[in-house]
Amino acid sequence: MKRIINALFAFMLCFMLCTTANCEELEEYKEKVYDELAESELYGIMPDNMSDISADSLFERIGAIISQAVKAPMKIIGITAVFAIISRVTETVSNGKPYYQDICVIALFVSISPYILRSFEELISAMNSSQGFLAAYVPIFASIISASGNLNAALSYNSILLYASEGAVLAVTVLIKPMLGLMLVSSVIHAVNPEMPNLASSLRRISVTMIGFIMSIFLGVIGLQSIVGRAQDSLTVKAGKYLVASFVPIIGGSLNESYRTVKASLDSIRSVVGTFGIVIIVMIFITPIITAAVYRFCLMLCEFLCGGLSSGRVGMLIRGIGEVYTLIGAVVTIYMLMLIIATGALIALGGGLNI
Amino acid sequence: MDIISICAVCLITAILARLIKQGSPEIGFAVSAVAVFIVLVALTENISSVFDEMGELASRAGISNGYVMIAIKVLGISYISDLCAGSCRDAGESALGSIIDISAKAMITIVCMPIVYTLMEVITKILENG
Numbered sequence: 418m419k420r421i422i423n424a425l426f427a428f429m430l431c432f433m434l435c436t437t438a439n440c441e442e443l444e445e446y447k448e449k450v451y452d453e454l455a456e457s458e459l460y461g462i463m464p465d466n467m468s469d470i471s472a473d474s475l476f477e478r479i480g481a482i483i484s485q486a487v488k489a490p491m492k493i494i495g496i497t498a499v500f501a502i503i504s505r506v507t508e509t510v511s512n513g514k515p516y517y518q519d520i521c522v523i524a525l526f527v528s529i530s531p532y533i534l535r536s537f538e539e540l541i542s543a544m545n546s547s548q549g550f551l552a553a554y555v556p557i558f559a560s561i562i563s564a565s566g567n568l569n570a571a572l573s574y575n576s577i578l579l580y581a582s583e584g585a586v587l588a589v590t591v592l593i594k595p596m597l598g599l600m601l602v603s604s605v606i607h608a609v610n611p612e613m614p615n616l617a618s619s620l621r622r623i624s625v626t627m628i629g630f631i632m633s634i635f636l637g638v639i640g641l642q643s644i645v646g647r648a649q650d651s652l653t654v655k656a657g658k659y660l661v662a663s664f665v666p667i668i669g670g671s672l673n674e675s676y677r678t679v680k681a682s683l684d685s686i687r688s689v690v691g692t693f694g695i696v697i698i699v700m701i702f703i704t705p706i707i708t709a710a711v712y713r714f715c716l717m718l719c720e721f722l723c724g725g726l727s728s729g730r731v732g733m734l735i736r737g738i739g740e741v742y743t744l745i746g747a748v749v750t751i752y753m754l755m756l757i758i759a760t761g762a763l764i765a766l767g768g769g770l771n772i
Numbered sequence: 773m774d775i776i777s778i779c780a781v782c783l784i785t786a787i788l789a790r791l792i793k794q795g796s797p798e799i800g801f802a803v804s805a806v807a808v809f810i811v812l813v814a815l816t817e818n819i820s821s822v823f824d825e826m827g828e829l830a831s832r833a834g835i836s837n838g839y840v841m842i843a844i845k846v847l848g849i850s851y852i853s854d855l856c857a858g859s860c861r862d863a864g865e866s867a868l869g870s871i872i873d874i875s876a877k878a879m880i881t882i883v884c885m886p887i888v889y890t891l892m893e894v895i896t897k898i899l900e901n902g
Contacts, residue, residue: 492833502826503826507843520887523888530894
C-alpha cells in the first residue's frame with residue numbers, strides 16, 4: 418500500500434513538474450514564433466495585432482504580395498513579346514528557314530532564365546522559411562491543444578508535424594528542386610528540337626504523384642493514430658476517403674471531397690484555437706502560392722501572345738516553363754493541405770472534438 | 773527604292789541580260805550581277821531601319837542587344853549567301869554556289885556559338901543548382 422501511495426505521489430509530482438516545464442516551454446516557443454514572424458514579416462501579421470485583422474487588411478496584404486510578385490513576370494511578358502515579334506519577322510523575311518526560330522528560342526530562354534531561376538530560389542526559400550516558422554509554431558500550437566485538455570492530440574501533433582515539415586522541406590530540396598531544373602532544361606530542348614520528346618508534363622505528373630504518395634503515407638500515419646485514439650468520426654472518414662480517392666485536388670477528381678475534408682479540418686482548428694490558427698496557416702503559404710500563380714498566369718498570357726503572333730516554337734518553350742510553375746504551385750498547395758488536414762485530424766482524434 | 777522601282781530595275785536588267793547574253797554571255801552575267809548588287813544595297817538601306825527598330829524594341833524590353841544582333845547577322849549571312857550562290861549557279865559555276873552555301877552554314881554556326889555557349893552555361897547552372 419505504501420508503495421502504491423509513493424508511486425501515486427511520484428506520478429503527481431512528475432505531472433506537476435511537467436506542466437511547469439510546459440508553461441516555460443510555451444513562453445520560449447512564443448518568443449520563437451514572434452521572432453519568426455518579425456523575420457519573415459508574415460507577413461505583416463503579429464499576434465498582438467490579431468484583433469486588428471480585417472478583411473480589408475487581408476486584401477491589402479494580398480494586394481501587396483501580388484504587386485511585389487508581378488514585377489518580374491511583367492518583364493518576362495515584355496521579353497517574350499519582343500522575341501515573338503522578332504521570331505515572326507525573321508521567319509517571314511527568311512523564306513521559312515528554320516534556324517531563326519532556334520535562335521529566337523535560345524535567346525529568349527537565355528534572356529528570361531535569370532528571372533525564372535531567381536523566382537525558383539525565392540519560392541524554395543519561402544518554403545524553407547515556412548518550415549522554420551512551423552518548427553516554432555507547431556510546439557506552441559501543441560501546447561494550446563494540451564492546455565485545452567487534448568494531451569494525446571498535442572503529443573501526436575507535436576512530433577508528427579515537426580517531422581512532416583522537415584520531411585516536406587527535405588522532399589522539396591532533394592526531389593522537387595532537381596525536378597524543376599530538369600523540367601526547365603527539357604522544355605528548352607523540346608522547343609529547340611521539337612522531335613525530342615517533351616518530358617516537362619511527364620516530369621510534373623511524376624513529381625505530383627510522388628508528393629501525393631508521401632502525403633498519403635503521412636496521413637496514413639495519422640490514420641493509425643485514429644486506431645489508437647478515438648472512434649472514427651466524420652473528419653477521419655472524410656480524410657480517409659480523400660486519401661483513397663485522390664491525393665491533390667489539382668490532379669484528382671475528388672475536388673468536392675477534398676474541399677469538404679479541408680473545410681472540416683479548418684472548422685476543427687477554428688474551434689480550438691480560433692481564427693488565429695487558420696489565418697496563420699494561410700499567411701504562411703500565401704506568398705509562395707500567389708507568386709507561383711502570378712508567374713503561371715503571366716506565362717499563360719505569353720503563350721496566348723505567341724499563339725497570336727504564330728510563333729509556335731517560342732510558345733512551346735513558354736508552355737514548358739508554365740508546367741514548372743504548375744508543379745511549384747501544386748507542391749506548396751499540397752504542403753498547406755497536409756498541414757491543415759493533419760492539424761484538424763489530430764485535434765479531432767486526440768480528444769474532445771466531435772465534428 | 774520602293775518595290776516598283778526594284779521590279780522595274782530587275783525586269784529591265786533581265787531583258788538586257790537576255791539580249792546581251794546572245795552576243796557576249798560574260799557581259800550579260802556582269803549586267804545581271806551589277807543589278808543584283810544595286811537592288812541589294814537599296815534594300816539594305818530600307819531594311820536597316822526595321823532592324824534598328826527591332827534593336828530599339830529589344831533594348832526597351834531589357835534584352836541584351838547582342839542576341840538581336842546575332843539574329844540579324846544570321847539573316848544577313850543567309851541573304852548574301854543565297855544571292856551569291858544563285859548568281860554562281862546562273863553563271864554555270866555550281867561548285868562555287870555549293871561552297872558558298874557550305875561557307876554560309878559554317879559562318880552561321882560561328883556567329884551563333886556565343887548564344888549556344890551561353891545556353892550551355894545556363895543549363896549547366898540549372899543542373900548544378902538542382
